[in-house]
Amino acid sequence: MTSTANLPDPIARADERIGFDVAGRRVGAGFTLIAGPCTVESRAQTLAVADAVAAEGASMLRGGAYKPRSSPYSFQGLGREGLAILGEARERTGLPIVTELLDVRDLDDVAAVADIVQVGARNMQNYPLLTELGRTDRAVLLKRGLSATLDELVLAAEYVLKEGNERVILCERGIRTHETAYRFTLDLLAVPALKERTHLPVIVDPSHAPGRRDWVEPMSLAAAAAGADGIIVEVHDDPDNAVCDGPQALAASQFAGYAERVRAVAAVAARDVALPV
Numbered sequence: 001m002t003s004t005a006n007l008p009d010p011i012a013r014a015d016e017r018i019g020f021d022v023a024g025r026r027v028g029a030g031f032t033l034i035a036g037p038c039t040v041e042s043r044a045q046t047l048a049v050a051d052a053v054a055a056e057g058a059s060m061l062r063g064g065a066y067k068p069r070s071s072p073y074s075f076q077g078l079g080r081e082g083l084a085i086l087g088e089a090r091e092r093t094g095l096p097i098v099t100e101l102l103d104v105r106d107l108d109d110v111a112a113v114a115d116i117v118q119v120g121a122r123n124m125q126n127y128p129l130l131t132e133l134g135r136t137d138r139a140v141l142l143k144r145g146l147s148a149t150l151d152e153l154v155l156a157a158e159y160v161l162k163e164g165n166e167r168v169i170l171c172e173r174g175i176r177t178h179e180t181a182y183r184f185t186l187d188l189l190a191v192p193a194l195k196e197r198t199h200l201p202v203i204v205d206p207s208h209a210p211g212r213r214d215w216v217e218p219m220s221l222a223a224a225a226a227g228a229d230g231i232i233v234e235v236h237d238d239p240d241n242a243v244c245d246g247p248q249a250l251a252a253s254q255f256a257g258y259a260e261r262v263r264a265v266a267a268v269a270a271r272d273v274a275l276p277v
């Protein structure tokens with residue numbers, strides 16, 4: 001199903017672009033800088049990264065407790081133990097938590113800690129999962145599938161909206177193309193194209209497409225310049241020894257300068273960084 005015929009008039013919906021509140025922070029009306037490790041590896045690692053990004057003005061903390069890994073033999077996440085660590089990081093820093101839900105059976109556990117429940121690229125078209133999230137009061141971050149069109153992404157979001165949950169954030173994270181020089185092709189045209197189609201906030205993940213940390217900042221600045229409502233970026237206190245996605249993780253020590261430059265470009269694109277309201 002790829003038709004947009006059954007979607008509300010996009011122009012009418014674009015007028016509704018006022019954003020929404022997530023734990024006291026406005027998403028969609030300012031620039032939301034979400035940062036944190038790919039995965040929660042340990043209490044010490046997660047709290048170190050949380051402290052570092054909180055100190056430099058991140059809007060929210062990311063970190064997966066349930067990881068969708070290409071190989072079933074790779075680290076799959078700490079599960080409930082990871083969620084508890086994220087809960088502690090939230091208490092300690094005040095940062096709202098963004099964490100992934102892989103399996104609908106973990107919904108209650110994840111929703112108890114997450115301010116925003118992430119649906120990963122591989123689950124974008126998991127319609128029962130989206131429907132269940134539509135029945136919760138948690139905001140949803142919906143990542144574009146590896147080969148999904150924008151219409152398919154918007155229709156996936158409709159599965160959540162249709163159940164009454166209006167707080168959905170769309171995320172461009174790179175798609176599969178013929179290009180093999182990097183992991184995925186970051187499709188930044190998705191930002192203006194999605195904004196034309198919907199009233200929903202649109203953010204960019206600049207980490208997974210490059211797969212390399214030196215390309216993360218240029219893609220972040222480009223995303224901010226393109227009018228993205230925010231960024232979700234991977235940061236680690238010791239990237240060389242990260243359990244997952246280390247090569248693309250920004251070092252926590254780099255984050256201050258990075259955040260400052262992203263904020264400067266976001267300001268040029270007239271998106272002020274969201275602060276607590």
Ligand code: PEP
Pocket residue numbers: 038064068119120121122143173205208
């Ligand atoms: C992630 O955010 O760590 C992740 C696995 O993302 P994606 O679903 O976009 O691959």
Ligand code: MN
Pocket residue numbers: 038039208234244245
């Ligand atoms: Mn990752």
